[in-house]
Amino acid sequence: MKGYPIHGKVHKFGDNINTDLISPAYYIGKADEIMIAHAMEGADPDFSKKVQPGDIIVAGHNFGPGSSRETAPFVIKGSGIACVIAQSYARIFYRNAINIGLPILVFEQVDEIRDGDELEIDPILGAIFNITTGREYTCVPLPPNIMELVKDGGLIPHLKKQRQ
Amino acid sequence: MGKTLAEKILAQTCGRPEVSAGEIVTSFVDCLMMDDALGPWFVDKPFQELGGVVKNPANVVVISDHLCPSGNVDQAENVACARRWCEKYGIAYYEGMGPCHQVLGEHGYDMPGTLLVGTDSHTCTAGAFGCFGTGIGSTEAAGVLCTGTIWLRVPESIRVAWNGRLPRRVMAKDLILKTIGDLGHDGATYMAMEFVGDTIRTMPMDERMCISNMAVEAGAKAGLIAADEVTEAYLRATGRKYPYHVFKSDEDAVYYKSLSYNAEELVPQVACPHVVDNVHPIDEVAGLRIHQAYIGSCTGGRMSDLEAAAEVLKGRHIAKGTRLLVSPGSDQVYRKAMETGILSILMDAGASILAPTCGACVGLHSGVIAAGERCVSTTNRNFKGRMGSYDSEVYLASPATVAASAIAGVLADPRQY
Numbered sequence: 001m002k003g004y005p006i007h008g009k010v011h012k013f014g015d016n017i018n019t020d021l022i023s024p025a026y027y028i029g030k031a032d033e034i035m036i037a038h039a040m041e042g043a044d045p046d047f048s049k050k051v052q053p054g055d056i057i058v059a060g061h062n063f064g065p066g067s068s069r070e071t072a073p074f075v076i077k078g079s080g081i082a083c084v085i086a087q088s089y090a091r092i093f094y095r096n097a098i099n100i101g102l103p104i105l106v107f108e109q110v111d112e113i114r115d116g117d118e119l120e121i122d123p124i125l126g127a128i129f130n131i132t133t134g135r136e137y138t139c140v141p142l143p144p145n146i147m148e149l150v151k152d153g154g155l156i157p158h159l160k161k162q163r164q
Numbered sequence: 165m166g167k168t169l170a171e172k173i174l175a176q177t178c179g180r181p182e183v184s185a186g187e188i189v190t191s192f193v194d195c196l197m198m199d200d201a202l203g204p205w206f207v208d209k210p211f212q213e214l215g216g217v218v219k220n221p222a223n224v225v226v227i228s229d230h231l232c233p234s235g236n237v238d239q240a241e242n243v244a245c246a247r248r249w250c251e252k253y254g255i256a257y258y259e260g261m262g263p264c265h266q267v268l269g270e271h272g273y274d275m276p277g278t279l280l281v282g283t284d285s286h287t288c289t290a291g292a293f294g295c296f297g298t299g300i301g302s303t304e305a306a307g308v309l310c311t312g313t314i315w316l317r318v319p320e321s322i323r324v325a326w327n328g329r330l331p332r333r334v335m336a337k338d339l340i341l342k343t344i345g346d347l348g349h350d351g352a353t354y355m356a357m358e359f360v361g362d363t364i365r366t367m368p369m370d371e372r373m374c375i376s377n378m379a380v381e382a383g384a385k386a387g388l389i390a391a392d393e394v395t396e397a398y399l400r401a402t403g404r405k406y407p408y409h410v411f412k413s414d415e416d417a418v419y420y421k422s423l424s425y426n427a428e429e430l431v432p433q434v435a436c437p438h439v440v441d442n443v444h445p446i447d448e449v450a451g452l453r454i455h456q457a458y459i460g461s462c463t464g465g466r467m468s469d470l471e472a473a474a475e476v477l478k479g480r481h482i483a484k485g486t487r488l489l490v491s492p493g494s495d496q497v498y499r500k501a502m503e504t505g506i507l508s509i510l511m512d513a514g515a516s517i518l519a520p521t522c523g524a525c526v527g528l529h530s531g532v533i534a535a536g537e538r539c540v541s542t543t544n545r546n547f548k549g550r551m552g553s554y555d556s557e558v559y560l561a562s563p564a565t566v567a568a569s570a571i572a573g574v575l576a577d578p579r580q581y
Contacts, residue, residue, distance in 0.1 A: 016349055016350075016439055018545075018547045020527075020545070020547040020548070020549060020550055021547065021548060021549070024527075024549065025201075025526045025527055025528055026527065026528065028201055028202070029201065029205055029231075029238055029239070029241075029242045030238060042547075042548055042549050042554060061350060062349055062350035062353070062383065065349060065350065065381075065383060066285065066545060066547060067202075067284075067285050068202065068282075068283055068284055068285040068287075068299035068300060068301055069201075069202055069301075070202070070206065070301035070302045070303060071202075071206075088350060088353065089353075090350065090353060090383055091353055091354050091383060091385055092285060092299050092300065092301065095300070095301065095304065096301035096303070096304075099301055099303040099304060100301075100303060154303065155210075155303050155304070155307065156210040156213050156214065156303060156306065159214060159307075160213060160214070
């Protein structure tokens, strides 16, 4: 154990996990808890039953392509996910995730992380420790200004704080 | 060093002599477009938290299209929210006139050399006018409402050249599907695609908009086509909401990558489930049973699309057990298709004519599909569950291919009709 701020179990996904799979259009505009109950449903129908607060999504290339819907990172965060790690992201999803305060990291060696592994992550250091296998990795850290925005809970709380 | 079209447009919108790919700039927003689904319903809360004052009301437009005509009370409440919000803040509002990207073009919002951001990912459609159109999230839209500006990274560009004349029954949709198939679902992520060549130059705006519309399916931030005399003729006919600036890439502009194609060799293309880059020539997939054929959306519901379908369907009838749904791309397209007799040809062939809407394309209403069903569609995404059940399949193709498939009851080559 390293004592990093994020500590949770991995939910592993493949490439091209699109916004329709993450946040189906059918539930957009319904109450937050309904949208969140259907998070990731298209990729794993049991996701919302399995996920625990603090868990981590690990995915392959091009996570989040498709719609500009901010509900995609919103339902991921709302379901308790503390961090997303993927080999690459679609542009709008990446920007939306930061704007709503979901830490999101680019990491190439996702093949070395399995579904159910336990990870510790420090997004500012860019440190990922796989407790299950005992292996430690580095990734590109979130820049301090972006991490501050994420810590404040997203763009809006961040701007309000700056105004005060 | 020369500049790309993307660099020139963003220099204009930032008010700077020049900008280069990789720079992060703050730009004036000429137009903020919000749709119903992801607009005021989601934007109002962060907007109020930031003070609730619209900086430039004349540069904002709201278009209700995804959720109307509403299929249930939740959808109706969302549209009512958009309507009330626009009344309250004095914002231009369009409802039930068709997919926002078509309405924007028809009402003079897609101005060359300007920046248009929208809460829908297919806002890149405006690129067909040499307008830097790009999709943003709801929180960012709230920021644009309050500040009238947005920060952007100036993108690298991929140059996509198409030259030569498209063969009979081969369309812009086939051209962009072929390009995305080669580039990949994330091949242009964070970048601008710039379409050049005489194939593009000789296309009407309808077909150009189909190409720019799908740039985001390769991950692109924008899908640009330099404005020319075809663009200016369209703008004269539709009217203009604000001043525009015509730019062209320099001869020595630097591109991340260049692709070059001969249009004369292109055959009809089909994007198979469940990823848009799973593209095959029609002969590899012909014969697969289909249940629904759909013509519509911001990708494939324009006048040239309906005309292409009518050419194939004239004097013929759709197969038993197959349904053909047609949602004209806007009220203007609907009226023109009615007045020119195109709708009669489609109806004689067995088509159901729907209201102009995003409904079925996004799986919300007006033509969603059941488990085990296959739909061949002129729309833009074939993601799992996109048009209905998670156990259904969507095949993306041109309106000519969709029409031919409706006649055959199986995926079919339009060149045989």
